[in-house]
Amino acid sequence: MGPNKKLDVPVYDLSAVRGIWEVRVKKYRTRQKKEQQRVENSALARRPAGRGTSGLEGPDLPAGRRSLAGEFPHSQGKGTGSVMCEGTVLQDFPRELQWTTYLQEWHVRRTRIRQLPDFLALFTQLTVLEIPRNLIADLPPQIGKLAALRRLNVGYNRLSKVPPELGDCEKLERLELAGNLSLSELPFELSSLKQLVHLDISENRFASIPICALRMSRLQLLDLSNNQLSDLPQDMDRLQELSTLFVHHNSLSYLPVCLANISSLQMVVASGDALTCVPTKLCNDPEIKEQEVKDGSEKEFMEAYISTLKDRDTVPFSTTKVSISCLL
Template sequence: MRVDRVDIPVYDISLLRNIWEGREKKYKNKQKKEHERVQKSALAKINQQWQYRIACKKLKSNEVEVLQHYLTRTALTEIQPHQDIPNTDENPIIEGIKFIFELDGDKWIELPDNLLDMTYLREWHIRRTKICKLPEWIVQFPDLCVLDIPQNGIDKLPVEIGQLTKLRVLKVNYNRLSSIPPELGECENLERLELTGNYLEQLPFELSNLKKVTHLDIAENQFASIPICALRMTSLQLLDMSINMLTDLPEDMDRLEELESLFVHKNNMSYLPKCLVNITTLKMIVVSGDTLICWPSGLKENPAIKFIKLYDNMADEIMEGDDEILETRQDHHKEFMKTYIDTVKDRETAPTYTTKVSFSCCL
């Protein structure tokens, strides 16, 4: 009787695990490289430009200007460290007629000593320096009405700022603030407050006294909710809280009876409260279409309100029955592909980060 011999392979379970983990590691590295390639690609920027153009079709000229500022403002976070602008006399710029003081360049680590001799100044414009704090003697400038100090290293505002009773504009964008002094609430003539691109999680309740503020920009911070003081700024017309950590809006948003523009793009909100319909002055709302799934029907039905949904992930599926979004997104895809194909044809060489592919589309 003949017996056939059969060899049965026996594998060590650790060997199988190593093979599987190796494949998983390769897959993750491949995903990471693809993500980096997409970030470097020009497609994302072209896509954003077409979202902007589509949204502008239904806007008036002044509304387009506001939206343009909103979309382009966030590009400041990607600016590389500023290269100092040559200045032959190496002195700050003083415009005596308008009483304006200007300082620009990373060679400045503190304010010039002779500044104290010009207490008549009405405006300070200090940009892209290495100055980390404002001096306490700022109180000696009683006529100061504009304090514009973006893109510095300022991590604290002096409490003496509350004594600048004529201050109308305060811009401290893209600094290192983690808190705001309550004394700022004493600047009752303040009309414009911009604190974009800092590390703020809350604002002091004392800012509720700023009844003349019409423009409040606290985007690109770490707010989990709208500050209570913001809801008590009764003259507020524009509120920008985009790129924060909001999950919802308060049910008493209609306290802002003069609000015209509301920017809450790039947060974690899935719905908008019904009280927004009660704000009769509202003209524009900008939200993230990727996460928002529920909103009052009155916002879209009201022709006086521009309800703009911007998408970060254009591959997301559209809910069935939303014909308006579907039509807009289809037009967007067509215009986007047509523009991209035209730009590639005009180039002498293909971009180094692109991969040669073949595709067909119906435009």
């Protein structure tokens, strides 16, 4: 810098700057206080007095990264009514979880958990139990104590059987057991699930439709795809509220005439290679959307399937008849 150059030095009223930062500091402290209160009241940080603090992480962790017993690194409380965990190496439920019996929802997936905890029966307020894609081999009989349960998803685990006590969960509305591979039957006691509207037992080893399923009088969606069915029972019209039926990727050669008697039926999805007989009334009914899947046409089918059922919770309303085929 030359000797004739001037150095311009900005001059500010520091009291004004101080005022701005005091406001910011105040807001920051308020946010910190609210965050601490939220953590203390959350499902992942609450613990009863006198139980000690071992394994329970406090508010020094970033929001959304609370740790339960140091083993839920990706768990997150949704309000104070649920616990969530996904994609961890967790192998068991932490014992500290038993002190949070006020929980209404569990969402635990993609872990290495092999069994549900022995204190499960304490969660009498639980309405949602979402535990898909783990390594769970058995459902304990205590699951029947969850009287408030409305939704159960144990898809893509390692179940080979379902306990009859599940039939005691009479408020259950949605049951998903897809992809357990060794599952081939359901206990008759599940006939008590009169509120069930959604049953998914796809991708298993069912050789016939479970008798209990035909007694679920309010059933609206039944997914039996990717099993070992060779026929459908002639009394399927017992399901008078059924609107959507998936039976593709089985060994069916015909669809029973009784399906045409189900006035609520709006969609039937079946595989076409072995299917040689479909009731004429079923084909001509403008209220029924029929999708036929042939081997080798998986891509075309999935496009039609996704466009029709973008949300599996909804029932399709289209009355356009669609037939899909692919010649190799």
